[in-house]
Amino acid sequence: MSTLLEKQIKVNRIVTTNIGHARAIDDPARAKIIEILYHQALSADQISTALKKTGYKKALTTVRHHLEILKVSGLIEIARIEESRGAITKFYSTSTKLLDFQTPEDFDSTYSKTINNTSMKIEKLLKGLTPKTTKSKGKKSVEYSQYLVMEIMNRAMTNVLEKSSTK
Numbered sequence: 001m002s003t004l005l006e007k008q009i010k011v012n013r014i015v016t017t018n019i020g021h022a023r024a025i026d027d028p029a030r031a032k033i034i035e036i037l038y039h040q041a042l043s044a045d046q047i048s049t050a051l052k053k054t055g056y057k058k059a060l061t062t063v064r065h066h067l068e069i070l071k072v073s074g075l076i077e078i079a080r081i082e083e084s085r086g087a088i089t090k091f092y093s094t095s096t097k098l099l100d101f102q103t104p105e106d107f108d109s110t111y112s113k114t115i116n117n118t119s120m121k122i123e124k125l126l127k128g129l130t131p132k133t134t135k136s137k138g139k140k141s142v143e144y145s146q147y148l149v150m151e152i153m154n155r156a157m158t159n160v161l162e163k164s165s166t167k
Contacts, residue, residue: 016150024073025098029056030066034075034098041079041093067092097158126153
């Protein structure tokens with residue numbers, strides 16, 4: 001057998017999530033629900049209407065099913081419960097912002113210098129932020145330092161994005 005192609009693949013992107021979150025947002029309608037609920041608490045009826053406006057025609061029972069999956073995964077939560085004429089209405093919200101981008105084909109070449117320069121500066125900062133976070137679980141030890149660094153970056157980036165979107 002002869003090798004027809006072989007190349008070194010450099011890691012240049014990390015996606016931080018857990019399997020529960022990944023499964024929950026696997027369905028495009030559920031990802032859209034998170035986008036809709038970002039900074040806005042809505043009832044299942046209101047979510048269903050908002051989904052229809054974006055092209056997702058889902059029955060209310062299906063929307064409720066999606067909400068339950070997102071709630072169990074921890075991506076959304078009940079923000080308010082109202083009672084009106086004996087009926088209970090739950091309003092859902094999220095503290096999660098999904099960043100879903102369609103980048104242009106020339107993105108890497110256009111921004112590579114900025115990405116490289118900024119990445120080097122952040123790398124210097126992160127090297128000092130990588131504490132040992134090993135916890136023993138019986139015979140297994142779990143290393144959390146990579147996740148800790150990603151969580152620090154995630155929260156800092158969230159703060160920057162939130163402050164820039166409120167200006």
